[in-house]
Amino acid sequence: MIRDNTIIRIRYSMKNSRGEVLENRAVTYRQGSSSISPILQSQLQGLEVGRQKQIFLKKGQEDADDDFTFDITVEAIREAVPIKVHLLSGFLGSGKTTAIHEAVKYLAKQNIPAAVITNDQGTQLVDGSLFTHLGIPSGQVTGGCFCCNYNDLDHAIRYVEKHNCPAVIFAESVGSCTDLVATVLKPLLQQHPEWQPTITTFADAQLLSENTTAFDETVNYIYNKQLEEAQVIVVSKIDQLNDPTQVKTKMQARYPGITILYQNSFDQTHIARWLDTLDTTAFTDDLSSLDIDYDTYATGEAKLAWLDQQLEIESPSQQAQDAALALIKKLAQAPHPIGHLKFLLDGHTKISYTATSVQGPNAPAPDVPTPPPATTATLLINARIQTTPETLSQYVNAALRSIEQRYACSIRTLTESCFQPGYPRPTHRL
Numbered sequence: 245m246i247r248d249n250t251i252i253r254i255r256y257s258m259k260n261s262r263g264e265v266l267e268n269r270a271v272t273y274r275q276g277s278s279s280i281s282p283i284l285q286s287q288l289q290g291l292e293v294g295r296q297k298q299i300f301l302k303k304g305q306e307d308a309d310d311d312f313t314f315d316i317t318v319e320a321i322r323e324a325v326p327i328k329v330h331l332l333s334g335f336l337g338s339g340k341t342t343a344i345h346e347a348v349k350y351l352a353k354q355n356i357p358a359a360v361i362t363n364d365q366g367t368q369l370v371d372g373s374l375f376t377h378l379g380i381p382s383g384q385v386t387g388g389c390f391c392c393n394y395n396d397l398d399h400a401i402r403y404v405e406k407h408n409c410p411a412v413i414f415a416e417s418v419g420s421c422t423d424l425v426a427t428v429l430k431p432l433l434q435q436h437p438e439w440q441p442t443i444t445t446f447a448d449a450q451l452l453s454e455n456t457t458a459f460d461e462t463v464n465y466i467y468n469k470q471l472e473e474a475q476v477i478v479v480s481k482i483d484q485l486n487d488p489t490q491v492k493t494k495m496q497a498r499y500p501g502i503t504i505l506y507q508n509s510f511d512q513t514h515i516a517r518w519l520d521t522l523d524t525t526a527f528t529d530d531l532s533s534l535d536i537d538y539d540t541y542a543t544g545e546a547k548l549a550w551l552d553q554q555l556e557i558e559s560p561s562q563q564a565q566d567a568a569l570a571l572i573k574k575l576a577q578a579p580h581p582i583g584h585l586k587f588l589l590d591g592h593t594k595i596s597y598t599a600t601s602v603q604g605p606n607a608p609a610p611d612v613p614t615p616p617p618a619t620t621a622t623l624l625i626n627a628r629i630q631t632t633p634e635t636l637s638q639y640v641n642a643a644l645r646s647i648e649q650r651y652a653c654s655i656r657t658l659t660e661s662c663f664q665p666g667y668p669r670p671t672h673r674l
């Protein structure tokens with residue numbers, strides 16, 4: 245029954261005095277909160293799941309400029325319980341967003357609503373746009389990591405809590421960031437113990453199985469620090485290893501006190517096991533902060549160039565999609581180590597090249613179905629690559645010009661930013 249402090253999902257159709265439908269959608273809110281009109285809430289009090297009712301907001305009430313009628317159906321009611329906040333850390337491309345997406349789907353099947361906070365040094369994010377496209381409630385902390393923007397993270401959590409009423413929030417930290425226990429988890433535990441915050445570090449199984457990486461040793465330093473501070477490590481993409489024995493032996497020897505899960509995030513039983521582990525992971529005051537050298541950490545972050553670019557492709561010969569895919573392949577062939585090179589094609593198709601993808605001249609074309617003829621395409625590029633911003637920007641712009649010539653199309657840059665992350669200066673460090 246709807247009463248104060250219950251979370252309600254209603255579907256409604258809103259009409260004005262002329263009978264025109266202004267809105268037709270579902271909304272989730274907490275009864276007694278300020279997120280929807282108190283006059284409407286008072287007419288919902290006492291209703292049970294499945295009930296339908298017509299409720300009203302009259303002209304002049306709460307600044308209404310017309311008489312409004314709402315035909316509502318009560319779809320779900322649950323007790324308001326404190327949200328759980330799960331932080332995800334882990335190197336670029338290690339599988340954080342994929343695991344979150346699969347976890348949100350898994351929880352939805354059990355009627356547990358979840359939301360996501362994405363984070364990046366840049367502002368035009370493939371992952372954030374993808375969650376929006378998928379209709380998953382989300383917020384973003386942009387222009388820097390959670391550690392250096394702790395208050396923004398706190399606000400983003402409160403914002404999605406108020407507007408979307410999730411039971412679980414996944415907060416994905418940018419892949420070049422570490423020291424989250426001292427700068428995010430401990431402050432959260434201190435300020436919001438009721439959120440029961442946890443931290444998981446993701447690591448790509450294939451990258452772990454390689455003895456050397458193409459990255460500078462300061463970049464590897466960040467990667468290793470992320471693993472060192474985890475309480476739960478998810479070795480992701482375990483399905484890509486023929487024989488995981490060696491990686492398992494190595495990880496168990498290196499991180500004896502840490503819970504390690506070997507995960508294929510596309511397998512829902514693995515996702516269920518990860519979520520169960522988080523539910524039973526106790527975080528206590530003896531959680532130790534990293535022993536970390538910030539100068540090395542900052543040098544490692546600055547080794548990577550960050551490029552975010554939004555493009556619009558126009559092709560009179562209807563080859564806009566082919567041109568977009570050819571451009572993606574060309575960028576994947578950049579002669580520099582890729583942290584994560586990801587694209588969002590037409591606002592819905594994510595294409596991703598990571599540190600373990602085939603790189604350089606042999607990088608493959610994107611693994612997507614053959615595109616239909618089209619006169620336009622949009623492409624959002626997020627490139628995190630070990631080189632300088634100048635070199636990356638020049639490479640991308642040369643690629644754009646060569647694709648324009650090859651496909652006789654025009655490529656317009658709508659927004660562009662290319663930079664190196666600055667020195668990390670956390671808001672808190674406990």
Ligand SMILES: Nc1nc2c(ncn2[C@@H]2O[C@H](COP(=O)(O)OP(=O)(O)OP(=O)(O)O)[C@@H](O)[C@H]2O)c(=O)[nH]1
Pocket residue numbers: 334335336337338339340341342343371418419446480481482483484507508509510584586595596597598
């Ligand atoms: N086979 C397989 N592929 C995976 C798995 N998890 C992630 N991937 C793939 O790995 C790539 C990168 O995954 P993301 O989830 O975008 O990685 P991320 O950690 O969010 O990357 P950043 O946000 O850039 O740091 C995508 O192509 C995913 O499809 C997995 O468990 N198995």
Ligand SMILES: [Mg+2]
Pocket residue numbers: 340341342371416
């Ligand atoms: Mg991601």
